Amino acid sequence: PLRLAVPVRAGRLHLPTAGTVLLPEVGDGTAEVHVGPGGSLRVTAGEVTVRVGTAGDEPRWQPTRTxxxxxxxxxxxxxxxxxxxxxxxxxxxxxxxxxxxxxxxxxxxxxxxxxxxxxxxxxxxxxxxxxxxxxxxxxxxxxxxxxxxxxxxxxxxxxxxxxxxxLLVHEFQHSKMNALLDLYDLVDGTRPAGITVGWRPDPRPPEAVLHGIYAHAAVADIWRVRADRQVDGAQAVYRRYRDWTAEAIGALERADALTPVGSRLLRQVAHSVARWPS
Structure with a gap:
């Protein structure tokens, strides 16, 4: 068995991916987490003990849903x-x-x-x-x-x-771009530029434009499929996202604000967009 002293904030002890133990009596204090055989858990704070993972009959335990x-x-x-x-x-x-x-x-x-x-x-x-x-x-x-x-x-x-x-596809494109930006320098920071794009009224920095191109290209692709299937209104939405993406690609190319690696990524997206119907 293992015992860990852990901080409680505002009467809550959150166990990542597992759930939250409610300990209002503790406020900002400390609780003990007991790890038993097979990974069983119980949390003790003063006179209160909560068995983690108990389904239905433990009001102090809020499991993370899936x-x-x-x-x-x-x-x-x-x-x-x-x-x-x-x-x-x-x-x-x-x-x-x-x-x-x-x-x-x-x-x-x-x-x-x-x-x-x-x-x-x-x-x-x-x-x-x-x-x-x-x-x-x-x-x-x-x-x-x-x-x-x-x-x-x-x-x-x-x-x-x-x-x-x-939304899932769109936002995960942003997650992927964030990961790429953590790994590689895609934007030349010595060349700041405000670039006008169709989806925002205000000029955007090159990194934000690259993010938008990557995400909006994926959204355009979804609506392209829906337009092919003759979903009501899909053709207009597809054209709007395709045009936004194509115009932003051209503007970012003219700004010359990307590194060689960033330019290579932009060309790959541009190649895909160019193959789509107008």
């Missing part, structure tokens, strides 16, 4: 205190009915991704680890976010399955 869909299972992360790292605030602990809706929507969205863009499905299967529910900003539209320091996590507001499929 979203399962055929060959992909990810965390529905609504408890980790570090999840609130996006431009929109993270939602609080979901009630059972809301969590069930997320599970149904995610399963349908994953089926859509596999059907429409199997290549992106392979990437998500390899890299997606957690989906973080966000609070709506009040604008009414579906919103999503990716944090550079949280690879493998996508945050999104609750939406329909078709929109969630697009």
């Amino acid at each position: 979203l399962a869909a055929d060959d992909l299972t990810v965390l529905l992360e609504d408890g980790d205190p570090h999840r609130d790292c996006h431009r929109l605030p993270a939602a609080g602990r979901l009630d059972d009915a809301t969590a069930a809706r997320w599970a149904t929507t995610f399963a349908a969205a994953w089926s859509t991704v596999r059907d429409e863009t199997p290549g992106h499905a392979e990437e998500l299967r390899a890299g997606l680890r957690a989906l973080v529910p966000l609070r709506r900003s009040g604008a009414g539209a579906s919103e999503a976010s990716t944090a550079r320091q949280a690879f493998g996590g996508v945050a999104a507001t609750e939406t329909d399955a078709g929109s969630l499929a697009v």
